[in-house]
Amino acid sequence: LSPEHITEIYDSFHIEDDRTGLSSETLQRAIADNLYYIQGKFPEIATLYDYYMAVAYTVRDRLLHRWINTVKTYREQDVKVVCYLSAEYLPGPHLENNLVNLGIYDQVQQAVESSGLDLRSILAQEEEPGLGNGGLGRLAACYMDSLATLEIPAIGYGIRYEYGIFDQEIREGWQVEITDKWLRLGNPWEIPRPENAVEVKFGGYTEPYTDDQGDYRVRWIPHQVVNGIPYDTPISGYRVNTTSTMRLWKAEAPESFDFQAFNVGDYYGAVDAKIISENLTKVLYPNDEPIQGKQLRLEQQYFFVSCSLQNLLKIHLLRGDPIETFHEKFVIQLNDTHPAIGVAELMRLLVDEYLLHWQKAWDITQQAFAYTNHTLLPEALETWPLNLFGSLLPRHLEIIYEINQRFLDQVRLKYLGNPDKLARLSLIEEGGSKRIRMAHLACVGSHAINGVAALHTELLKEGVLKDFYDLWPHKFTNITNGVTPRRWMVLINPRLTQLITREIGETWITQLEDFKRLESLAEDPAFRQEWRRVKRAVKQDLADYIQAHQGLTLNPDSIFDIQAKRIHEYKRQHLNVLHIITLYNRIKHNPRLAVPPRTFIFGGKAAPGYQMAKLIIKLITSVGEVVNHDPDICDLIKVVFLPDFNVTNSQRIYPAADLSEQISTAGKEASGTGNMKFSMNGALTIGTLDGANIEIREAVEADNFFLFGHTSEDIVDLKAQGYVPKTFYNTNPALKEAIDLIASGYFSHGNRALFQPLVDQLLQADPYCLLADYQSYIDCQDQVGQAFQDQDTWTKTAILNVARIGRFSSDRAIREYCREIWWVNPVSIHLEEYQQAKA
Ligand code: Z16
Structure with missing residues (x-):
């Protein structure tokens, strides 16, 4: 077999070849073929995982000649x-992303459904x-x-x-x-x-x-x-x-x-x-x-x-x-x-x-x-x-x-x-x-x-x-970091993608600055209503998932207030918990208090050797145990810890958020990228002047961002003057009450020792200045609660957040790396005629 001979064989490939064809009929044939010849199964004994493998290999085949041509082109053109x-x-997960990028989601869905299967459950097989x-x-x-x-x-x-x-x-x-x-x-x-x-x-x-x-x-x-x-x-x-x-x-x-x-x-x-x-x-x-x-x-x-x-x-x-x-x-x-x-x-x-x-x-x-x-x-x-x-x-x-x-x-x-x-x-x-x-x-x-x-x-x-x-x-x-709108919008939020695309076309998928065209729609009451309907449906999806996996019933009309990221003291999940306890105490003191219902959702892993981070997880779940079951609270507050925060699980979380918690001590979070994913999906942010929060706030404009806390300069000054967290504790009754409640064993079946290390760390050292930012955070959260009561204005603000988030696409970041650091240019990949397949 000489190279010429091989090229001849390639040239004889049919356009609708089973390895390249994109029509649903061809895809269906290819999936059956891969099930047989790669998995060694026939439909009667094939598991869902076998089908996943058959679909994955079918999609990989469609990538392969593009991939080989890419490598070949780079080799030949000295790029x-x-x-x-x-x-x-x-x-x-690769499969769904490749369906989106290749533009064959619908065809594969049809192929799979014709075989009596459901694409979502096949996608769910991927590890x-x-x-x-x-x-x-x-x-x-x-x-x-x-x-x-x-x-x-x-x-x-x-x-x-x-x-x-x-x-x-x-x-x-x-x-x-x-x-x-x-x-x-x-x-x-x-x-x-x-x-x-x-x-x-x-x-x-x-x-x-x-x-x-x-x-x-x-x-x-x-x-x-x-x-x-x-x-x-x-x-x-x-x-x-x-x-x-x-x-x-x-x-x-x-x-x-x-x-x-x-x-x-x-x-x-x-x-x-x-x-x-x-x-x-x-x-x-x-x-x-x-x-x-x-x-x-x-x-x-x-x-x-x-x-x-x-x-x-x-x-x-x-x-x-x-x-x-x-x-x-x-x-x-x-x-x-x-x-x-x-x-x-x-x-x-x-x-x-x-x-x-x-x-x-x-x-x-x-x-x-x-x-x-x-x-x-x-x-x-x-x-x-x-x-x-x-x-x-x-x-x-x-x-x-x-x-x-x-x-x-x-x-x-x-x-x-x-x-x-x-x-x-x-x-x-x-x-x-x-x-x-x-x-x-x-x-x-x-x-x-x-x-x-x-x-x-x-x-x-x-x-x-x-x-x-x-x-x-x-x-x-x-x-400044960026995130890809393909995975973090098109793939995870098809409902919002469809609504947006219906209004402004689909150029935003590769030019996210085109989201700007949504600005005027923020003024349109009918559009706002549709937006709200989408958000509600997406929140219901997450509520259904949590119901099925944790047996917890959530109210989709409550504020979905979410903090999802690695557990670390500088990210201050425990500041969020202090707010939850503060709300809890207020309702206990005044059962008729009108507070907007909130669902606090946490997700994140702690490094296995990081004891304090693991204790913060235990604190979140323990506060949840008490608050979720206290009849005095009348389901106004729910606290959920979603286990195993990873890319797959995060994809259900970002679209469902009303409020994104970006509350690190100023000067500690280098950038953050979750902040961008939440905002892109229409959450409002409560955050400090840290990392990319600052630029997000500038982009969406100050009125559309809930800002609180000391600046990074303030924090340096505070520490230089000899920061004494106890002063805040002694002079702020609500703060004292919240911390004392943790220390009392109230959330740990009377075990006062359990959270002692955490309480001591806050009162003795507080290296991440939770106590210094506490009151500002609580005041800001009160504003959030107020603002959420006016759903129409809230929705308008959410639309403006999305309209102005274009800068945080990873495409923009990569263009900057190319121009300022890498000095590289794009190279188009052309497929030979025999390799092109039409849907
Ligand atoms: C990491 O995920 C980050 C920094 C680091 O030194 C090591 C790891 Cl594994 C994070 C930053 O904490 C975060 O602020 C930033 O957005 C992200 O890197 C990407 O730049």
Whole structure:
């Protein structure tokens, strides 16, 4: 079979080929075919999951020729490619998203229904890849969607964790973690590419030698070698042929190592080595913000970064390009410091393996990398103990010393006789035990550094990265986060999508600023009424789901007041609880009090080792137990904790919210992205001046946003003056009553000890200033309650929120990255005639 012969075979494919055809008849045939030939089942014995697999393979087939053509085009046309390096991805279920992007939702629905099945229950079979913790991983998934939709050549590199983020169950009000065996029933979306395996070295030592040119060189003799096997998942763009690749690496033991041990008779030793290697990509670290300095975590980071960079260099050389032009053909985005070791690894590859001179290699490296910072929390900034680092990556430690020496020489010239400056900028933290500062490595090795919201970028420049900003102001930019309207509107809220599209057409799906056309409709009473009807129906959907899964009856006319995000003290779920208890106390004191009914809904996981976060979950569920069953409350307040907040579950939550809780301590949330999803779906926000809330408020205008709390500057001043939370407690009776009620054991069957750590933390330290913001929050919530009574004005405000949220599309964010940081352009993918199929 010559290539010409194969092309001839392709050319003979019929337009309505079973692997490409988009008509419902063809799809129905293809599904039956896949059920038979892939699942090995016939209808009488097929399970719903078998049908899901058959439909998934049918849809994957439709992606495949687009995907292959995308790869082929990029290879042939010498285009510049964006390489997104991220330790986490949270793409959510693929099937429905691909139906939306390919524009075949209706056809597949018809095909499935003709076979006597229901598409929704088939979609519900999919196990989502939970390969991330929260915002950062989900952002990477939104960006992959926008990159493909905007036809920007891109590869997303990451780790194929065998166990993703744990599944959360609630037992007796406490979080219980269950292992996420997402691969148990197979994954139809990935294609393993064992032929592209690469080797990654660990440990050992280095030794100098002199090369043929007489140059000084270093070689690394590792203690261990692990194989990286890439698994590729196609990422479709919305109504374009571009289909990008998410390439995730799995660790395996190299065959040769097994054999060595086997040959000396150590069969069990060989199997042990295999197990140790494969542990590398076994499980995701379940911490959101604070990192854990565990060796395995560093091994994971280095493993996927080394695999990815080796892969990129190979692609570059395969295209026939010289190594010196690498940075002209690839730009590498570091999603936080997790992949920052890439700076040292690219230097190692260029200098040790491709034998470039240091300066040339450094120029390439700096121009190739860019770094996104996602947090200001000091406990979340990654540093690695020098001895741990050096024993695992001895060559990288030398390279980092060399980078540091050259960097500090430059600094010394600029800041004559300022040793503090040198110490602050150094890649090595001195003092007790030395550590490597990964954020510093990322800054020095990158041509661009960005924060993820305007305030966050300003605080970076004044705070954690100030010395770098003073040195290189031109490297710093802000790129405010965004979310994809395909998943976060079209897919999750078909009712609102239909209403909006009926009025303003569908251009907004790829140009979200077109939502502006809704502004005038906010004045139209008939439209407002339809909007309200949609919201009510969507709230009923969530109420039905909660009824079915938790046996709780909710009032769809109550305010759906929702806080859904990771549980963390800085996000202040417990401030929300203080408001609930305050309302409860008011009703207990005055049973005839006219309060608008509210349903408080919480969702979110706590890191398994974060005791205070787990106690906050217990507090929410305990307050719910009391409030939900107290006859005096007459169902005016309901508190629901929705277990297992993940992409799938979040999709039912965002559309149903009236009120979005974005109440972090100002200066702590880098951006937030849930805030955008809620607002896009017509919720009003109650929030602090933190992260992207500030820009959302500016966009929707102050009157349409419930603002409360101290500013980030206030918080700094407050702490500088010596913050004493007890003062607020002692001078505010309602606050005191709420806290005392928790402390009294009222919500814990008389057990005063249960919530003592939480109460003590608030009264003694209150690092996130709940008590300082309490009264302002309560007053603001009272305004919310008032405003909700006027449904017509509330609806108008909701419409205006949607009309003005256009800026928070990930398409806008990606365009900014392209123009300001990546210097890349779109490339259209054309399909050959034989590959195009008409519906
Ligand atoms: C994460 O999800 C975030 C920051 C971080 O350092 C680590 C993780 Cl895993 C979040 C931020 O907390 C959030 O404000 C931001 O919106 C999100 O990253 C995406 O930028």
